[in-house]
Amino acid sequence: MDGKRVIGVDLGGTKILAGIVDRDGQVERRREHPTPVASEDDLLDGLDQAVEELLGDDIAAIGFGIPSPLDQRTGRALQAVNIPLTGEIDFRGRMGQRFGLPVGIENDANAATYAEFHFGAARDVRTTVMLTLGTGCGGGAVVDGQLYRGWAEFGHMVIVHDGLPCQGTCTGRGHLEAYVTGVAATKLAHEVFGEAVDAHRLVRLAAEGEERAREILDGIGRHLGSGIGSLVNIFNPELVVIGGGFAAAGDFLLDPAREVVRREGLAGAGARVQIVRAELGTAAGLIGAGLVAFDALA
Amino acid sequence: MDGKRVIGVDLGGTKILAGIVDRDGQVERRREHPTPVASEDDLLDGLDQAVEELLGDDIAAIGFGIPSPLDQRTGRALQAVNIPLTGEIDFRGRMGQRFGLPVGIENDANAATYAEFHFGAARDVRTTVMLTLGTGCGGGAVVDGQLYRGWAEFGHMVIVHDGLPCQGTCTGRGHLEAYVTGVAATKLAHEVFGEAVDAHRLVRLAAEGEERAREILDGIGRHLGSGIGSLVNIFNPELVVIGGGFAAAGDFLLDPAREVVRREGLAGAGARVQIVRAELGTAAGLIGAGLVAFDALA
Numbered sequence: 001m002d003g004k005r006v007i008g009v010d011l012g013g014t015k016i017l018a019g020i021v022d023r024d025g026q027v028e029r030r031r032e033h034p035t036p037v038a039s040e041d042d043l044l045d046g047l048d049q050a051v052e053e054l055l056g057d058d059i060a061a062i063g064f065g066i067p068s069p070l071d072q073r074t075g076r077a078l079q080a081v082n083i084p085l086t087g088e089i090d091f092r093g094r095m096g097q098r099f100g101l102p103v104g105i106e107n108d109a110n111a112a113t114y115a116e117f118h119f120g121a122a123r124d125v126r127t128t129v130m131l132t133l134g135t136g137c138g139g140g141a142v143v144d145g146q147l148y149r150g151w152a153e154f155g156h157m158v159i160v161h162d163g164l165p166c167q168g169t170c171t172g173r174g175h176l177e178a179y180v181t182g183v184a185a186t187k188l189a190h191e192v193f194g195e196a197v198d199a200h201r202l203v204r205l206a207a208e209g210e211e212r213a214r215e216i217l218d219g220i221g222r223h224l225g226s227g228i229g230s231l232v233n234i235f236n237p238e239l240v241v242i243g244g245g246f247a248a249a250g251d252f253l254l255d256p257a258r259e260v261v262r263r264e265g266l267a268g269a270g271a272r273v274q275i276v277r278a279e280l281g282t283a284a285g286l287i288g289a290g291l292v293a294f295d296a297l298a
Numbered sequence: 299m300d301g302k303r304v305i306g307v308d309l310g311g312t313k314i315l316a317g318i319v320d321r322d323g324q325v326e327r328r329r330e331h332p333t334p335v336a337s338e339d340d341l342l343d344g345l346d347q348a349v350e351e352l353l354g355d356d357i358a359a360i361g362f363g364i365p366s367p368l369d370q371r372t373g374r375a376l377q378a379v380n381i382p383l384t385g386e387i388d389f390r391g392r393m394g395q396r397f398g399l400p401v402g403i404e405n406d407a408n409a410a411t412y413a414e415f416h417f418g419a420a421r422d423v424r425t426t427v428m429l430t431l432g433t434g435c436g437g438g439a440v441v442d443g444q445l446y447r448g449w450a451e452f453g454h455m456v457i458v459h460d461g462l463p464c465q466g467t468c469t470g471r472g473h474l475e476a477y478v479t480g481v482a483a484t485k486l487a488h489e490v491f492g493e494a495v496d497a498h499r500l501v502r503l504a505a506e507g508e509e510r511a512r513e514i515l516d517g518i519g520r521h522l523g524s525g526i527g528s529l530v531n532i533f534n535p536e537l538v539v540i541g542g543g544f545a546a547a548g549d550f551l552l553d554p555a556r557e558v559v560r561r562e563g564l565a566g567a568g569a570r571v572q573i574v575r576a577e578l579g580t581a582a583g584l585i586g587a588g589l590v591a592f593d594a595l596a
Contacts, residue, residue: 069531069564069565078565078566079564079565087565127448143446143448144448150532150534151531151532151533151564152532153532154531156564157528157531157532158527159456159459160457160459161458161461161477161521161524163459170564172527172561172562172563172564173561173562174524175562222460223459226456226459226472229454230454230455230456230528233451233452234448234451234452234455234532235448236367264454264456264469264473265470266367266377266449266454266470267376267377267385268376269367
């Protein structure tokens with residue numbers, strides 16, 4: 001280890017997580033700030049402050065995880081979700097100029113995948129895909145040890161042709177995201193149990209043996225299995241990592257997913273592939289942003 | 299150009315196409331043989347003969363396109379379609395030993411994609427995905443100038459959760475392949491027009507203005523659009539190439555596909571991406587196998 005350290009910033013819709021990351025994935029001086037969403041200028045000010053309070057002589061680079069498909073050629077965020085970051089600015093270039101350091105940017109779910117690959121649930125495999133189930137559904141892939149740096153917007157694979165409308169600014173129909181997030185679970189829970197039961201409570205009810213709650217999670221898990229099945233046939237991963245807050249549903253979600261994946265995967269891959277929960281929790285994005293910063297040094 | 303030449307072999311379910319390929323993608327001494335399907339030994343004998351009749355002092359390597367997901371680590375075909383090639387043998391190793399030359403293997407649709415990228419419809423772009431619509435539906439991707447050498451079995455993405463059963467040995471449900479091939483078109487044509495009308499005739503009827511024929515192709519094209527939409531959100535290609543015999547349906551298929559892709563693609567990608575027909579025809583697999591042979595030299 002060369003002793004170098006970097007700043008990792010995980011930019012989320014509600015909070016900015018920042019910290020100093022070393023090459024072993026250890027995080028120091030982890031900080032959390034609410035995300036300023038009033039304007040793009042406010043947002044950039046907030047990010048600048050989050051970085052500045054961590055800067056020091058030993059910081060070699062900065063990495064950002066951003067909730068958007070990116071254009072890595074131009075350094076721009078193309079369709080940021082819930083935050084006022086437009087494709088008008090060269091985000092990477094601006095940050096590089098401002099801080100005079102190498103800057104790497106990556107989609108937030110790609111960054112989380114990279115962290116799980118290096119230090120988390122996928123540390124013992126060479127090829128993995130990850131899905132993050134939260135408000136939205138993000139995705140990332142590591143192929144033969146290399147982070148796939150393209151879009152990997154697996155939440156926007158079509159799993160039901162002409163199906164449910166997608167969320168937010170996405171005009172798509174039947175995307176995985178419309179079926180497998182905490183938001184989708186809350187919607188189904190409301191229909192069956194009324195407004196008081198959200199995704200979190202739904203999982204608790206299932207744990208207490210509530211049959212209808214288990215059925216809802218089973219249905220969501222089976223849709224998740226269709227998405228994972230597609231990914232198995234594209235990437236043939238050894239392991240699939242499920243992260244994000246709604247991954248707390250655990251095997252209520254993953255067991256039906258595994259059953260469908262066994263059916264969908266070619267050449268026995270559906271039975272071979274392991275489907276497991278993420279291990280790094282909310283730190284995955286931050287650690288992954290740090291890894292992206294180290295890559296920017298290379 | 300170094301003057302080196304290679305042998306490319308496109309192994310199909312009904313015929314073996316072989317030829318000598320140079321670095322410009324030019325094919326000489328193209329030969330076609332029926333595929334021996336009685337046994338694996340017969341099949342290997344047939345391949346040996348196809349290679350032997352082209353061997354010469356100037357041949358530097360051999361490449362094979364194989365209709366199966368492959369294990370590139372072990373050189374094996376994992377689930378070959380319509381041909382008696384099992385995962386029991388190290389195909390690449392066997393061929394390398396027999397001919398004493400470097401041997402490359404690749405999935406047949408990956409090989410065709412590689413050829414279209416170098417010399418065909420995608421020669422002016424850096425990132426492309428291809429779907430081949432024939433008896434089955436194959437796929438391949440070139441990402442930032444590099445052939446993606448994993449499975450890329452895009453025909454086995456789920457586009458209808460719990461949908462139509464897949465073909466052959468695939469146990470999946472709702473895979474793209476069940477909706478967009480010539481076989482799928484023939485099935486739909488039989489239902490509407492009776493047994494005399496197959497996919498080929500269906501396209502002719504549509505060209506003659508038959509409304510029901512156009513509706514069938516429109517429905518197939520829309521399903522194709524869902525599959526392409528998923529690929530756009532994973533790979534963000536500049537261009538999507540549609541090849542295989544059923545691509546002859548042309549804009550009867552591609553126009554509805556384009557409409558759905560516009561809806562499904564994130565960040566305007568669905569409107570930006572070009573969807574075009576392949577240019578190399580039946581030679582794509584053979585030329586691509588040659589490119590894979592050149593890669594085996596490197």
